[in-house]
Amino acid sequence: xxxPVIIFNDVSKSYPMYHHITGGIKNFIFHISxxxxxxxxxxxxVFRNIxxxxxxxxxxxxxxxxxxxxxxxxxxxxxxxLPSDGKIEVDGRVSPLLELGAGFHPDLSGRENIMLNGVxxxxxxxxxxxxxEEIIDFSELQQFIDxxxxxxxxxxxxxxxxxxxxxxxxxxxxxxxxxxxxxxEFQKKCIAKMEEFKKQGITIVFVSHSMANVEKICxxxxxxxxxxxxxxxxxxxxxxxxxxxxxxAL
Amino acid sequence: MAGKGGIQRxxxxxxxxxxxxxxxxxxxxxxxxxxxxxxxxxxxxxxxSIAHPLAFAFVFFIAFKIVVRIQIExxxxxxxxxxxxxxxxxxxxxxxxxxxxxNASIIKKxxxxxxxxxxxxxLQDMIHFILAVPVxxxxxxxxxxxxxAGWLYGIPILLCIQFFMTYGICLVxxxxxxxxxxxxRLTFIITTLLFYFTPIIYTETxxxxxxxxxxxxxxxxxxxxxxxxxxxxxIVDPALLVVSSGYAAAMFIAGYLVYKKLSWRFAEVL
Numbered sequence: 444x445x446x447p448v449i450i451f452n453d454v455s456k457s458y459p460m461y462h463h464i465t466g467g468i469k470n471f472i473f474h475i476s477x478x479x480x481x482x483x484x485x486x487x488x489v490f491r492n493i494x495x496x497x498x499x500x501x502x503x504x505x506x507x508x509x510x511x512x513x514x515x516x517x518x519x520x521x522x523x524x525l526p527s528d529g530k531i532e533v534d535g536r537v538s539p540l541l542e543l544g545a546g547f548h549p550d551l552s553g554r555e556n557i558m559l560n561g562v563x564x565x566x567x568x569x570x571x572x573x574x575x576e577e578i579i580d581f582s583e584l585q586q587f588i589d590x591x592x593x594x595x596x597x598x599x600x601x602x603x604x605x606x607x608x609x610x611x612x613x614x615x616x617x618x619x620x621x622x623x624x625x626x627x628e629f630q631k632k633c634i635a636k637m638e639e640f641k642k643q644g645i646t647i648v649f650v651s652h653s654m655a656n657v658e659k660i661c662x663x664x665x666x667x668x669x670x671x672x673x674x675x676x677x678x679x680x681x682x683x684x685x686x687x688x689x690x691x692a693l
Numbered sequence: 694m695a696g697k698g699g700i701q702r703x704x705x706x707x708x709x710x711x712x713x714x715x716x717x718x719x720x721x722x723x724x725x726x727x728x729x730x731x732x733x734x735x736x737x738x739x740x741x742s743i744a745h746p747l748a749f750a751f752v753f754f755i756a757f758k759i760v761v762r763i764q765i766e767x768x769x770x771x772x773x774x775x776x777x778x779x780x781x782x783x784x785x786x787x788x789x790x791x792x793x794x795x796n797a798s799i800i801k802k803x804x805x806x807x808x809x810x811x812x813x814x815x816l817q818d819m820i821h822f823i824l825a826v827p828v829x830x831x832x833x834x835x836x837x838x839x840x841x842a843g844w845l846y847g848i849p850i851l852l853c854i855q856f857f858m859t860y861g862i863c864l865v866x867x868x869x870x871x872x873x874x875x876x877x878r879l880t881f882i883i884t885t886l887l888f889y890f891t892p893i894i895y896t897e898t899x900x901x902x903x904x905x906x907x908x909x910x911x912x913x914x915x916x917x918x919x920x921x922x923x924x925x926x927x928i929v930d931p932a933l934l935v936v937s938s939g940y941a942a943a944m945f946i947a948g949y950l951v952y953k954k955l956s957w958r959f960a961e962v963l
Contacts, residue, residue, distance in 0.1 A: 466874070565715065
């Protein structure tokens with residue numbers, strides 16, 4: 444185990460208080476001194492000085508309260524966010540698992556959406572065409588595949604999304620709380636697929652509030668609390684400490 | 694500033710060819726999506742895209758030809774020759790502020806060239822405009838005129854100029870609106886004003902002499918005048934071409950710079 448594919452070296456992330464300007468030009472002009480002052484001097488700190496290395500083929504879980512910065516870590520790995528400080532190295536093709544229906548168009552058929560989503564995720568049209576039947580089989584949506592997805596249930600949408608991701612051949616898979624939707628059977632299928640990914644040597648970064656799932660599939664877990672990485676360690680002990688503390692706080 | 698974190702871009706080095714192919718495929722898939730959505734649900738999809746400018750032409754014809762009795766020959770033809778290209782510009786520009794907002798969920802998660810969404814919007818409106826050219830021919834025929842050979846080179850040149858001008862403006866608006874969210878309303882007001890400041894329902898020669906210089910500050914004026922001259926008389930004035938190309942280049946560069954400067958913050962602010 445000495446082949447890290449994701450390295451966070453002393454990474455901090457903060458950003459300006461955008462709400463002063465996203466209120467609009469009118470708002471900004473009326474409160475111009477306050478707005479400029481807060482843009483210059485105040486920053487919202489998500490977390491600071493986080494360091495870790497994820498090995499190739501490892502399944503790495505991230506836990507913590509809402510707003511602790513779990514999704515920000517995934518954003519940094521996917522390179523949609525840049526760190527304010529520190530260094531990040533990511534080696535390989537990163538595929539994020541999107542939230543329900545993101546990147547889909549309701550008026551297009553399942554088949555057309557597979558194409559759209561696959562290309563958005565970095566495949567060429569030829570790649571997607573080659574995998575089309577396999578993706579449809581995996582989704583088990585054959586009967587509905589040529590209907591517009593606005594008639595799909597949320598579980599069916601989740602199935603479609605996961606089926607695309609499952610066939611992207613990523614080196615690194617980012618999973619953010621996706622298993623919250625879909626029926627139990629589908630959840631089981633997703634977990635099984637993730638375990639299959641593990642066997643293939645795909646690195647997975649998994650964010651979830653479901654401790655049972657985290658414990659089941661993760662090799663290591665990072666617990667983010669109070670803007671810092673509180674512990675990084677084996678799932679069993681980290682999760683039991685986390686749940687213990689949460690119960691105390693109640 | 695963007696390189697502050699020093700991320701290694703190993704991902705980008707996969708293969709330049711593959712990257713280009715992926716760009717092209719993204720544009721194709723996104724354009725197909727828009728066209729399918731527009732034309733799939735209704736048999737009258739095509740009619741819808743030309744109904745709007747035709748309805749405007751009708752209203753202006755009533756107001757200015759019949760009521761005000763404007764002294765312009767073949768006024769209906771004159772109107773649509775300017776209204777169709779204007780419609781392309783206005784549709785793209787008015788849609789641009791909400792383009793990135795509307796795709797927030799993927800912009801926050803997937804690292805793909807987001808400017809292609811804007812590119813596709815402008816491309817799509819350009820396709821609608823091209824599809825509307827037969828309507829202009831129909832009007833020409835109604836007024837006993839015919840398309841001229843000059844269209845063969847004139848149309849591609851003007852398409853190109855208008856594309857880059859519109860794309861540049863849309864990139865600025867789409868990027869900036871994420872930070873100043875009321876830009877959308879402002880955009881709508883400004884395009885409405887711009888419509889009346891552009892010689893679309895009147896000729897440039899009707900502008901009083903002492904105000905004519907003002908028309909040169911309107912990037913749309915030389916472009917729309919060129920389109921109309923091309924459609925009605927089959928000629929393009931090289932001077933107007935030079936001026937509008939200059940504007941197009943400036944807008945495109947401005948748009949690209951603003952996008953480059955702001956794009957890495959998109960996921961933060963969404």
